[in-house]
Amino acid sequence: MSTITAAAAPPRSLHRWWALGVLALAQFLVVLDASIVNIALPALGTQLGLDTAALSWVITAYVLPFGGLLLLGGRLADRYGHRTLFLIGVTGFIAASALAGLSVSGGMLLGARALQGASAALLAPASLALVTQLFTTAGDRARALGVWGAVAGIGSAAGVLLGGVLTAVFGWQAVFFVNVPVGAIVLVAIPALVARDAVTDRTRMDVWGAITITAGLTAAVAALSFAGLLGWTHPVTLVASAAAAALLAAFVVVERRAEHPLVPFRFFRNRDAATGNLVMLLAGGATTALFFALSVYLQDVLGYDALTAGISQLPLAGALVIVAGVVPSVVARVGLRVTVVAALAVFAGGLVWLAAAGPHAAFASGLLGPSILIGAGLGAVFITATQLAVDGSSSADSGLASGLVNTSQQIGGALGLAVLGTIAAARTSASIGAGASAPIALSDGFSLLFLSAAGLAVVGAGVATLLRKR
Template structure:
């Protein structure tokens, strides 16, 4: 059956198209977490310390988040399918380069290209989904699938990273993207057959440049503060540069004829709330999976395969809950479901923080893993739906870019802030002659509690910011 959406994208097989688009989104989200389990092995091979390993994650999520808004605008102008395919091709090429890396610098460069490519394909793919499914019921189902994929990708990354690293080495976490990406490139042109372009207008390159470099300076300043202290000249210089660049971004956006982020967009309180929650939840989740991977291997001494398999309960709970969220939302409402998910996520994180340096899997990890997985399944779906509901078709690319931007920028900032918190706590413990494993464990406990605080802030924002 041929489905024609007036003025938008035509697809002969909407649900098949959704499957392939969701597969591409799965890769994008997966790549932010799949390398976590491989980090100890990767660090040993490329001679990277803990701080440099954190940048392996940051080098991906920063350009991803910083360029997403520009990617959304480019998709609106040049065509969503076209930009989607360009992004997938770049992502596949960068994945190959990352797997072939012989130095830390080569790997970080490849990760940056991966992030920039993801910034093109992610908003374009979500825009295609919102245009393919226009009725309320179909769009709710499609966005339910989309939100579930985002959550599953984060959880599955830890599991798959462990399996691939143990069986084939750390390079496999990058090479796995290549065959999947090639399948997406081959099938989308046959499933999405029309790709209309929007009106031509000047792109806000200055806005994209200032926000991306500004956020990079923020993360670098936080990283420097954790190592050198806030009074160090390097830290102060980076902090001043970050403030200047972010201020320049605001000034550029206020004066641009076609701004990257029209501030009127945030007058839509539903979209504003969804993006705030994505920012906070992204920070909590990225820091969680980074710290959990290191905690399992460096504190509990799990090997890569065991560390990956131990995340099966989390991933399973996420999948199960994701399948039942749409009818729950239809019954109790979007905001109550989201608030409940965020509070549950905070509870699971506090529970995990109590695990300690000698935790057993059943007694210390199983319970919080199930709670966290279930909360993530419900939270990602409802936050995504809240962020894109009520936006016009002409701004579907912008809305899609915003929700992904919020998640990725939140991830970069959350990892920087909470990682610095954990490092500070660990350093204080070591200075007091605490055993190394115990000091690491206590540092991660602070990180998990900080992530719980971010989740609770999201719940408060969802409660306070109401639709007019």
């Protein structure tokens, strides 16, 4: 059957700016949970008996199902209603967060993190789709997407800050329990602010497309993670790599033959959408690896405690917030593509500067400047990439567009952490083999990671320059 549209449907909300605030709060939690646990990892690992390799999976266990299920979540929202899927996702996210905070073993925590990621995959694309439906005029939508993109960057930066404060004051469990009351506010507010879904899509679901893309993305991230732990030639890594290649190839074949594909390839004829997603993929990879490494660098190399490490991120978060407020006006004057290229250049410059900090860096001379540049660049990158990715999508494809840009960020994060983490680990091992002490060796590894992250930002700038709008 075809799409059923209610005649003269009422507006989704009579208080759309309030609704935007609540939807952005939910997105803040989703992005926050990819980074808030970073500073809590040492305390968490000590209590639950997790070594360094296992600790990286506390991050991966969240971003992997999150990224892998986002496309399916977006299409489910288009089919069954964006508000409905959003509320289901929030409910699951609250329950999984409580379970994570109550964890008494590593296995229990990893399972709860996977449930968090799966729930986030339902609420994130539905939430962004609701934003595009609430704000239909060009000016209002640009401002709303500016808020949305800023939240994505602020969530990543604030995770380090809030994680340090909560861990120092209340213990590592607080980084999960904080989601429960905030999520409850969202769960109560949205039904009062946003009307029921008036448009749903009853076309047949692309089940095989959903299965192959979810399994393929999951296998790809797992292969890169195993490569870092076991090496590229280990049988487990080779099997996971082969499975990823086969499943992703099968997805392309399925989508070309499906009557109602999960991801219509016509969508990428819009070069703005293609550019936005590629930039978000690369920026997501650089950002996730950056905040994971920065947390360990501050504590294990510079000797900061959890609270000091968190507070040290205030300049980064502050720069991000300030820049996010002015980006929409800059975009109106010079255009999206010029802004995103400039933002990526600033982000890359901050990362290169941070790479030179070394094992004995003072905060004022070695960290303050890079933090401000990184925050300013991130604030503009996430806003402009999000707007590029979702601008121009139809109402019927709003869930798909939202799912794609979130998928790009989360899968980019998982891939970036796996690849850049492997590069950093190799440099650290080489430095130890050459006789360097552990802090100096770690610093060497993180310097290379920061430089590699800057390389991803430069590639993103090249993509935004070369893929001109058609």
